Amino acid sequence: MLLFFAGAEGEDFVKILRDNGVTNALESFWSLKMKNPCHHKVFENHLLDSGGFAARQRGVEVDVVKYAEYIKHYDVKFAFNLDVRDIETSLFNQKYLEKNTNAYIIPIYHGPEWVDKDLRGLLDYYIEYYPYIGLGGIAGKETGKQNLERFLNYVFKRTRDKTMVHGLGVTSKKMLYNYPFATCDSTSWLAVSQYGRSAIYSENMSKVRNKRLNWKDRIFDDVIFYKNLNDEITRMWKKRGVDWGDKLDYDKLISLRKEAPTYKEWKEKNGK
Numbered sequence: 001m002l003l004f005f006a007g008a009e010g011e012d013f014v015k016i017l018r019d020n021g022v023t024n025a026l027e028s029f030w031s032l033k034m035k036n037p038c039h040h041k042v043f044e045n046h047l048l049d050s051g052g053f054a055a056r057q058r059g060v061e062v063d064v065v066k067y068a069e070y071i072k073h074y075d076v077k078f079a080f081n082l083d084v085r086d087i088e089t090s091l092f093n094q095k096y097l098e099k100n101t102n103a104y105i106i107p108i109y110h111g112p113e114w115v116d117k118d119l120r121g122l123l124d125y126y127i128e129y130y131p132y133i134g135l136g137g138i139a140g141k142e143t144g145k146q147n148l149e150r151f152l153n154y155v156f157k158r159t160r161d162k163t164m165v166h167g168l169g170v171t172s173k174k175m176l177y178n179y180p181f182a183t184c185d186s187t188s189w190l191a192v193s194q195y196g197r198s199a200i201y202s203e204n205m206s207k208v209r210n211k212r213l214n215w216k217d218r219i220f221d222d223v224i225f226y227k228n229l230n231d232e233i234t235r236m237w238k239k240r241g242v243d244w245g246d247k248l249d250y251d252k253l254i255s256l257r258k259e260a261p262t263y264k265e266w267k268e269k270n271g272k
Helices: 011-019 052-057 064-073 087-100 111-115 122-129 145-159 173-178 188-194 203-212 215-239 250-256 263-270
Strands: 002-006 024-028 045-049 078-080 104-106 108-110 132-136 164-167 183-186
Touching (some): 011 215, 087 104, 108 111, 108 122, 111 122, 122 263
Parallel strands (some): 002 183, 045 078, 078 104, 108 132
16 A cells, blocks of 8 residues: 655655655645646655645635646646536546546545445446546545445445555545555644644643644654554555555556546446
């Protein structure tokens, strides 16, 4: 498994990650203000997210044309689709980004699509044409707490160890132990700098450290914690016979990706 450190757009954060030997980072197009260069050549494994969800929370829409131009300009290898509330627009964006960039555009399957019987088949559609997909709405619990396990069981029963799955915003040890995610990402490592909360230290100890240390010094231990979590989960799944490797193979994934019809055409053909 590859755990991607998300939210590392700032140079200070990039330096902290690099100083600690982190090789996996996810950056947001929107957080980069749509104009700052990404660090895709700094990290061995790099993912670019549109930042569309965060932008919508602030009443801003990300432009798919500008997103495509950015991906193409910086020769980004892996980028997530610009998914929006309207599924037709999301599917249009997937095709647009594929046609106008050289990147592997990762489609995203969401909990609400699993709940909607008319859209549930999207997962099978993605699996047929894409060797690497993303799962969204897990961290935000869009499926509802009771349905989350059923949603993940449904997904991984189909993807098994054949289709690589990225968990957006996933660092729950229980979830990572129970499901063979190929990759995941989280901003949890930043909590100690943003909110003073640490994954390692108790609340009282965190308060002491917050007073004595600046945020740059506080963050180091949490970075190491999540690096170790990555290694722990990877070893565990290798023992179970699942090994996704330690690097995203662009050429391989591009070669395995198939030219997909529209979802509507696929549904009609397959009687979905």
